[in-house]
Amino acid sequence: MSGLQGHLSLLLVVIPLIAAPIVAVLPRGRLPWAGALLVTAVCAVLAGMQLWSVVHDGVISYELGGWAPPWGIEYRIDAVNAFVALIVAGIAAVTLPYALLSVEQEIPEEQAPLFYASFLLCLCGLLGITQTGDIFNVFVFLEISSLSSYALVSLGRKRQALTSAYQYLVMGTIGATFFLIGVGLIYSQTGTLNIADLAERLPAVFDHKTVHTGFAFIVVGVALKLALFPLHLWLPNAYTYAPTVVTIFLAATATKVALYLMLRVLFTVFPNNFALGTPTFDLFVISGIAAILIASVYAIYQMDVKRLLAYSSVAQIGYMALGIGFASAMGVTAALLHLFNHALMKGALFMAVGAIIYRVGSCRMDNIHGLGRRMPWTFGAIIIGGLSLVGVPGTAGFISKWYLILAALEQQAWISVAVILAGSLLAVVYVGKMIEALYFKPASEANQSLKEAPLLLVIPTWILALSNLYFGLNTELTVGVAERAAEVLGATGL
Amino acid sequence: MTLLPLIFDGVLGFTLLWLAWQLLGSPDLFRAIVLFIAFGLLMALIWVRLDAPDVALAEAAIGAGLTGALLLAALARLGPPSETASLDNQGDRASVAEGGGLPFRRWLVALHLVLACGLGYAVMSLPSAAPGLSDAVANSLALSGVSNPVTAVLLNFRAYDTLLEMGVLLLALLAVWSLGSTPDAPPDDQPVGGVLALLARLLTPLLLLVAGYLLWVGGRAPGGAFQAGSVLGAAGVLLVLAGWRLGRRFAQLPLRIMLVAGLVLFMAVGLFVMLVGGDFLTYPHASAGGLILLIEAAATLSIGMILAALFLGIRPDSRADQ
Numbered sequence: 001m002s003g004l005q006g007h008l009s010l011l012l013v014v015i016p017l018i019a020a021p022i023v024a025v026l027p028r029g030r031l032p033w034a035g036a037l038l039v040t041a042v043c044a045v046l047a048g049m050q051l052w053s054v055v056h057d058g059v060i061s062y063e064l065g066g067w068a069p070p071w072g073i074e075y076r077i078d079a080v081n082a083f084v085a086l087i088v089a090g091i092a093a094v095t096l097p098y099a100l101l102s103v104e105q106e107i108p109e110e111q112a113p114l115f116y117a118s119f120l121l122c123l124c125g126l127l128g129i130t131q132t133g134d135i136f137n138v139f140v141f142l143e144i145s146s147l148s149s150y151a152l153v154s155l156g157r158k159r160q161a162l163t164s165a166y167q168y169l170v171m172g173t174i175g176a177t178f179f180l181i182g183v184g185l186i187y188s189q190t191g192t193l194n195i196a197d198l199a200e201r202l203p204a205v206f207d208h209k210t211v212h213t214g215f216a217f218i219v220v221g222v223a224l225k226l227a228l229f230p231l232h233l234w235l236p237n238a239y240t241y242a243p244t245v246v247t248i249f250l251a252a253t254a255t256k257v258a259l260y261l262m263l264r265v266l267f268t269v270f271p272n273n274f275a276l277g278t279p280t281f282d283l284f285v286i287s288g289i290a291a292i293l294i295a296s297v298y299a300i301y302q303m304d305v306k307r308l309l310a311y312s313s314v315a316q317i318g319y320m321a322l323g324i325g326f327a328s329a330m331g332v333t334a335a336l337l338h339l340f341n342h343a344l345m346k347g348a349l350f351m352a353v354g355a356i357i358y359r360v361g362s363c364r365m366d367n368i369h370g371l372g373r374r375m376p377w378t379f380g381a382i383i384i385g386g387l388s389l390v391g392v393p394g395t396a397g398f399i400s401k402w403y404l405i406l407a408a409l410e411q412q413a414w415i416s417v418a419v420i421l422a423g424s425l426l427a428v429v430y431v432g433k434m435i436e437a438l439y440f441k442p443a444s445e446a447n448q449s450l451k452e453a454p455l456l457l458v459i460p461t462w463i464l465a466l467s468n469l470y471f472g473l474n475t476e477l478t479v480g481v482a483e484r485a486a487e488v489l490g491a492t493g494l
Numbered sequence: 495m496t497l498l499p500l501i502f503d504g505v506l507g508f509t510l511l512w513l514a515w516q517l518l519g520s521p522d523l524f525r526a527i528v529l530f531i532a533f534g535l536l537m538a539l540i541w542v543r544l545d546a547p548d549v550a551l552a553e554a555a556i557g558a559g560l561t562g563a564l565l566l567a568a569l570a571r572l573g574p575p576s577e578t579a580s581l582d583n584q585g586d587r588a589s590v591a592e593g594g595g596l597p598f599r600r601w602l603v604a605l606h607l608v609l610a611c612g613l614g615y616a617v618m619s620l621p622s623a624a625p626g627l628s629d630a631v632a633n634s635l636a637l638s639g640v641s642n643p644v645t646a647v648l649l650n651f652r653a654y655d656t657l658l659e660m661g662v663l664l665l666a667l668l669a670v671w672s673l674g675s676t677p678d679a680p681p682d683d684q685p686v687g688g689v690l691a692l693l694a695r696l697l698t699p700l701l702l703l704v705a706g707y708l709l710w711v712g713g714r715a716p717g718g719a720f721q722a723g724s725v726l727g728a729a730g731v732l733l734v735l736a737g738w739r740l741g742r743r744f745a746q747l748p749l750r751i752m753l754v755a756g757l758v759l760f761m762a763v764g765l766f767v768m769l770v771g772g773d774f775l776t777y778p779h780a781s782a783g784g785l786i787l788l789i790e791a792a793a794t795l796s797i798g799m800i801l802a803a804l805f806l807g808i809r810p811d812s813r814a815d816q
Binding site: 007010014017018020021022024025062063064065066067070071072073111114115117118121124128136137140141143144147148150151152154155162181185188189191192208209210212213214 | 751776
């Protein structure tokens, strides 16, 4: 391996890792932000190059320390990781320009270098989970991304941010411990930690109780990180009380990476349809249906817009779980599509809400009356994001729901079809509630004089809002990559 | 002959479980922390019995020692127990449990028992001769630059994991600092008693010596950066308790540099070898031993400083009264 090209996959993870301590020792002011901005931009470019390289030249394998797997650690990049890594790095790159003003307002100046250092470590952890081909290495990156998430959430302005972060920490640690116990069990059966190697050695011991136990522990552990219903209890508080930028970034990436990890475990680590012999997929369908219906209803009754969107996230994760639960190529394609599209819509929506918080200082329903007229651009982004959330044709949300319905029809799962449609109707209600408060309620005295949010907030919001429209019309790229990724995962053989 | 170790292990195991039960049920936080420290020490003994002296050292130093110190420090900052807490202290355990929702707790205990039984069953049905990577490690040990297989795995074969763990440790400190200014522990502002000051003066050089020894011996025998670092951290905790603080000059940039030195130097070595033409962290075989010692030395310093800083809890440069 030589030159930059050969080390691409490594640099993607190592650059944020080395930048984090440097950013942490930078003096106060805008320098830490500028450093983080540069790093996220570089990472996004590298992730783009990586996806291009994987699509054209095939799988990338990188041996860390020059030791061959299985006892050395390997990075193994195929279409799935490259796709998810690009989402994570891309969202980070769009979030950072937005961060400048939002962080200046929400986070004390002396904490800002620490904030950006934690943010970069979180990025490093999430990218690391996607890049690595070693299951213990996954755990280490999981620790990095989770710990930094707890730190980031705890920086929220209200005191509840601390309890939310603590709640998240307790649940997240249980998830990580379960994952580790599971990894330990399958290691003791196979004597390897490399994912490709595990996939070869595990089928020989599939009948063994230990492997089943290990599988169960890993799946439950990842489900906690994924906020799979009913293990989602940490999510609404964490998203509501975290600083705006953190909510945007975590909502658009963290659960997505956990979903990626879940797919890897279900299809790659345990190959040959091992999971089909367990009740896993049925549980995913039940959990998905429950998430879509219950969390959507909860969303309708929320009085805080951030919390409303957080419950909506739980419901949207339900759609992805449903897609996986169909255990078909089409279902996995739909889940991956929704993974991407949901990152776009929730990113746009949380950014727009953040712009409102920037101006008003709150996003409670009764504080935002009439703001739609005062802040037309922000309001426009909320409409686009909301339509995408509902799944109106022409938006990205429509594409993933369309594929999800196709996957359900393929198996004649009529209940699931009905639930997907009902979920969209419930989304109409909670999106409508936001729009009603923003546009149709008369503005209060205090809100009369408000202006549109600064450009630095509006532009990133609109980048994501417009990509909701772009990927709703041009589906070639996303559907192509998602189908290919489903193929790589081996979901086509189901 | 074989009966005695079996009895010993059995007693160890049951005492561990009993301690865990006692500490979970203890309404008195101070007592729970003391039990927790005892739990950690017993756990370390069990690791020794399992032929894992490296883990035992880490468990005793970090699991029992530093975590215990952190918990005690947190308890001191909580202040005197409130009225409800002292009521809990007087009542017996059953009444406390009733106050906290007995059905819920029973349900929780039952759930855990099921989980523990399932896990126990899975572990019991493991093959006795577990397949592992020990042979592969043994075969490549000569190339690793060290003769202690644990150090070879941690600092060479899977050096990347260790590098990331350095990041985790630093992150823990960032997270604590992000929480902002915590109220300082009351003893900090009071003059320290003569015995503690004397103890700190006597023990600190000894601890430094032990840390240096553990660091040096890590290449050949149980020891290494994490163990040495935690001993260094213990020295730091002792100094903090004795009322000693970093001077203003050192509390700013020099401290920060020491905190990140381990991670940054580790990465620098990893990236430097790429210039010579290898992959990340591919040490040339001839200089592997030296590079590992260099990385471990920096890591020891950083780990010690981070652990002591975690104990202090607040950013040293944010103390206005220094």
